[in-house]
Amino acid sequence: MTSRESSSAPGSASSAAEFAPETVVVDAGRPERVPGASVNPPVELSSTFIGTGGLHDAPYAYGRFGTPAWVPFEEALAGLEHAALPGLVFGSGLAAIAATLSPVPRGGTLIMPRHSYQGSLESAAEIAERAGFDLVSVDIAETDSVITALDAVADAGAASAMLWIESPTNPMMEVADLPALITAAKKRGVLTAIDNTFATPLLQTPLDLGADIVVHSVTKYLAGHSDVVLGAVVTNDEDLHQRLHSERALRGAIAGPFEVWLALRGLRTLSVRMDRAQSNAARIAERLAAHPDVVETRFPGLPDDPGHARAAAQMNGFGAVVVFCVDSAQKATAIAEAVRLWTPATSLGGVESLIERRRRHASEPESVPEGLLRLSVGIEHIDDLWTDLDAAIRSTETL
Numbered sequence: 001m002t003s004r005e006s007s008s009a010p011g012s013a014s015s016a017a018e019f020a021p022e023t024v025v026v027d028a029g030r031p032e033r034v035p036g037a038s039v040n041p042p043v044e045l046s047s048t049f050i051g052t053g054g055l056h057d058a059p060y061a062y063g064r065f066g067t068p069a070w071v072p073f074e075e076a077l078a079g080l081e082h083a084a085l086p087g088l089v090f091g092s093g094l095a096a097i098a099a100t101l102s103p104v105p106r107g108g109t110l111i112m113p114r115h116s117y118q119g120s121l122e123s124a125a126e127i128a129e130r131a132g133f134d135l136v137s138v139d140i141a142e143t144d145s146v147i148t149a150l151d152a153v154a155d156a157g158a159a160s161a162m163l164w165i166e167s168p169t170n171p172m173m174e175v176a177d178l179p180a181l182i183t184a185a186k187k188r189g190v191l192t193a194i195d196n197t198f199a200t201p202l203l204q205t206p207l208d209l210g211a212d213i214v215v216h217s218v219t220k221y222l223a224g225h226s227d228v229v230l231g232a233v234v235t236n237d238e239d240l241h242q243r244l245h246s247e248r249a250l251r252g253a254i255a256g257p258f259e260v261w262l263a264l265r266g267l268r269t270l271s272v273r274m275d276r277a278q279s280n281a282a283r284i285a286e287r288l289a290a291h292p293d294v295v296e297t298r299f300p301g302l303p304d305d306p307g308h309a310r311a312a313a314q315m316n317g318f319g320a321v322v323v324f325c326v327d328s329a330q331k332a333t334a335i336a337e338a339v340r341l342w343t344p345a346t347s348l349g350g351v352e353s354l355i356e357r358r359r360r361h362a363s364e365p366e367s368v369p370e371g372l373l374r375l376s377v378g379i380e381h382i383d384d385l386w387t388d389l390d391a392a393i394r395s396t397e398t399l
């Protein structure tokens with residue numbers, strides 16, 4: 001739509017090709033290196049841009065179509081996800097997800113993991129109803145049953161179908177066989193869209209496996225400080241890029257300049273944040289798995305976790321979300337109320353550790369256990385985190 005490519009920040013594209021991801025997060029999206037120039041991009045606050053010709057004659061015309069405020073972050077994200085086209089930032093993760101579902105036509109089918117992020121499930125159900133496509137729910141860790149669902153779509157000759165993948169899933173931590181599912185979907189002409197929020201591009205890059213679209217809730221690890229709500233999409237397909245771009249421009253789910261600036265600022269430390277958060281998460285998961293009051297712990301880094309072998313084969317790390325179950329909703333709620341360092345709140349991916357009983361949300365699927373607590377492990381000292389969590393768990397022993 002707008003010729004954003006012509007305004008590329010010099011160095012970004014080459015940054016991704018040349019450097020490791022740990023360097024790309026720091027280097028990508030910097031202003032041009034001329035004497036006296038800023039090291040960081042500015043917060044670009046203009047809603048309109050000078051021009052007398054057609055709307056698309058100049059690089060920018062109006063802030064809903066495109067603004068230099070988005071470009072550095074979009075280029076950095078594209079570099080990290082190995083996309084040849086710039087990313088597309090949206091006003092929230094769910095806005096990005098709604099746009100991503102737009103290619104599924106009336107009469108088509110969306111195959112979706114039953115334990116996708118609850119907001120994605122709600123949004124997809126509502127969009128499916130309004131747009132008139134079928135929603136098929138699958139256990140994404142059961143590769144054979146997902147392939148059966150893909151076969152059914154191919155056999156039915158559906159106009160078009162999309163396989164939605166979340167891996168690891170929120171909040172059940174199931175790990176999908178990404179290479180197998182993406183290949184199987186491709187063979188049957190089914191689009192694949194992957195919510196890469198939990199893994200981040202540091203741990204997996206699904207476009208490399210042939211996925212069509214990768215979606216992020218930038219709110220979480222990419223921005224990383226629980227101070228913005230933001231989403232993004234990346235794709236290597238020109239037609240899909242055009243489609244997503246016009247969904248954003250015409251429906252207007254755009255990101256604010258300051259939020260995008262904060263997201264890029266947060267992205268600079270993604271790699272060091274993930275290192276610390278993952279190592280904390282691994283230790284917390286081990287200790288929870290050995291805890292007498294814990295019924296079950298799910299973390300793909302645990303050697304006996306059902307997702308471990310797959311995660312070890314396809315990811316560069318196991319992430320920093322850990323879930324565990326105690327034997328009642330009452331106990332789980334009491335634990336979330338008893339912690340003093342952990343913050344009882346929804347969301348994840350920030351520097352501070354969060355704890356939440358997921359079934360407190362009425363819309364969370366009933367197959368998520370009542371006593372399940374989701375931990376977003378942050379970057380505090382491991383001993384402080386464990387002491388606080390362990391004390392909170394033990395305080396509920398008499399309940």
Ligand SMILES: *Cc1c(COP(=O)(O)O)cnc(C)c1O
Nearest residue numbers: 092093094117170197217219230
């Ligand atoms: C939070 C989340 C979303 C939704 O993103 P928002 O930024 O809250 O709109 C989507 N997918 C996953 C996996 C999430 O954790």
